[in-house]
Amino acid sequence: WRSSPWRQPCSAPWSLRLWLRRPAVRGRSWNTPLSIYPVHEMNQTHLCNTTKIYVVNGQLPGPTIDITDGDTVVVHVVNRLPHGLTIHWHGVRQMRSCWSDGAGFVTECPIPPGGEHVYRFNVTGQVGTLWWHAHVTCLRATVAGAFIIRPKGGRYPFPTPAKDVPIIIGEWWELDLVELDRRMHDGNFDDNPLSATINGKLGDLSNCSGKPEESFVLDVVRGDTYLLRIVNTALFSEYYFKVAGHTFTVVGADGYYLTPYKTNMVTVAPGEAIDVLMAADAPPAHYHMVALANQPPEPDPQIPGFMSRGLVRYAGSSHNNNGLPVPTPLMPSQHNTMPSYYFHSNLTGLAHPDRHRVPMHVDERLFFTLGLGSICRGTNKTCERGRSPQTIVVATMNNVSFRHPTNASLLERYYDGRTSGLYTEDLPTIRRTRTTTPTAPSSRRGRWRRRWSRRSRRPSYGGSGTTPRWRSCSSARRCCRATPTPCTSMATTSWFSPRGSATTIPRRTRRSSITTTRG
DSSP: OOBOOBOOOSOOOEEEEEEEEOOOBTTBOSEEEEEEEEEEEEEEEETTEEEEEEEETTBSSOOOEEEETTOEEEEEEEEOSSSOBOEEEETOOOTTOGGGSOOBTTTBOOBOTTOEEEEEEEOOSOOEEEEEEEOSGGGGGTSEEEEEEEOGGGOOSSOOOSEEEEEEEEEEOOSOHHHHHHHHHTTOOOOOOSEEEETTBOBTTSEETTEEOOOOEEEEOTTOEEEEEEEEOOSSOOEEEEETTOOEEEEEETTEEEEEEEESOEEEOTTOEEEEEEEOOSOSSEEEEEEEEOOOOTTSOOOOOOEEEEEEEETTOOTTGGGOOOOOOOOOOTTOOHHHHHHHHTOOBOOOTTSOOOOSSOSOOOOOOEEEEEEESTTOSOOOOSSOTTEEEEEEETTEEEOOOSSOOHHHHHHHTOOTTTOBSOOOSSOOOOOOOOSOGGGOOOSSOOEEEOBOOOOOTTSTTSOTTOOOTTSOTTTSSSOOOOBOOOTTOOTTOTTSSOOOOOOOOOOSOOOOOOO
C-alpha cells in the first residue's frame, strides 16, 4: 500500500500501472504487471479549433480494463499534472475496500501533483460492463474508460457473442475542463459541449470548413452476433442510440444480467452502462449508427441538440456502398423523453439462485425526494430567485444540497472519530415542510427552504434498510483492509483551483436547471 501526503487538491492526468491478481500458476507470479498507461495533456483539433484535453495513454476514450469475476485489481496512479486527482471505479461494489472507491474528499483526498496512490480492490459477484473515470472536477469527460467484468469460464446466460465492442458515448468540449468546473462551482451552467462523440469520434455530421469529421466504424461479418457495451460518459445528457436496419437484445446493465428483451433503440443515462446483443443479419452494406441527446421540452431551459453518427460496415460490402445512400435510423424528437421511460421500465433483473431475497420486514422507512433549486450566495438569508446572480443552482436531497469539504476526507474523519464541524448525521428522512413565502418579490425564499451542508444518515447494521451482504465499510478497521491516508491541512486552498487558491469567475446568466448523474 503506497500513497503520498495530500497537499494540493483538484484535477489531473497521471500514469497508471495495472495488475490483476489471479491464483498462482507455474511460471507466473501473483501480481504480474499487464501494462503501463501514461496519462497526460495533449492537443486535439476538431471543428477547426485546437483544444487541450486530458487523456490516458494518448487515447480518447481511455484504455479498457478487462478482468474476470473474482479478480483482484491493483492500479498504481502517478499524478503528473499540477492538479489533484482521484479515480472512481463506477459501479464496482467496494466490499471491504472502501478506501479504493476514489470519491474525492469523501473516501480520500485528491492525489497531489507528483504524488502516487495505489487502488486495490476485489471484484466478485458482478459481471458485465462498468466504467472508470476521474472523480475530481469535470475531467471525467475525457479521463474515462470502460471496465469490463467477464464471467468465470466465459459462460454467459445468453449465446456467446463472436466479439464484444465498447461503445463509449461522450461529448467534445472546447472549453478547458478545469475552467468548466470552476464556472459550475460558481453556479454557472450555461456552457455546453460542441458535439456528441462515439468512441471519441465526432462523426460526419460535424465538419470543419466543409470537411466532415472522422466517424467511428464498426466492422462486422454477416451471421455473427456482437455484444455492444454501451456507456454514457457525458456530463449531463441522456442519449438515444440506434443502428439502421438492426435490432438489439438487452442483456445487462451496470454490471448485472437482465431478463433479455428486444428493442430497436437503447436509452442510456449519464453514468449508465447497457449491454446489448446485435445480430449482423442485414444484407451486406453500410448502415449508420446514431447517438442523439434528449432533453425535456420548454419551458425547461433549452440546450443545443447534440448528435454523433458512426458506421456499421459489413465485410464484403463495397467501399462506396455500391453507390447507394447509407441508411440512417429514424430517431425520435430530442424533446420526446417517453422512449426513455419505456426503455428503463423494461429493465428487470435476471433470476439468479445466489441472489438475496428482498426483506419482507422493514426496520426503518426512508423517503428521499430529489430536486433542483437555488440557494442564496454567501450568508444572505433572502435573495432574488430564478436566473439571478444572487443565487446558486443546486441539486437537493430532501432539500439538503451536499457541500464538498476542502480540507479533509469524510471517511478519514469518520474512521478517526473527528467528525465535529465536518458533517452531521441528521439527514432528513422526509422532505421538510413548506416555509412561509414572503410577498416581496426581491426576497422570495421559494416554496421550501433549502440548506447547503454536509449531512449523513447511518442505518443500523443488519437492518432491512441495507443489503444483507453489505456492511458499513467505514465503521471499523476490521471491515476495511487498509487504513486511510490522512489529508494535510488545506484550509487556505480551494479544491477546484489548480494552484490552491480560489479563482473568481465573472458571473454570467445562469440556467435554472441541471441534470445530475448516477454514481
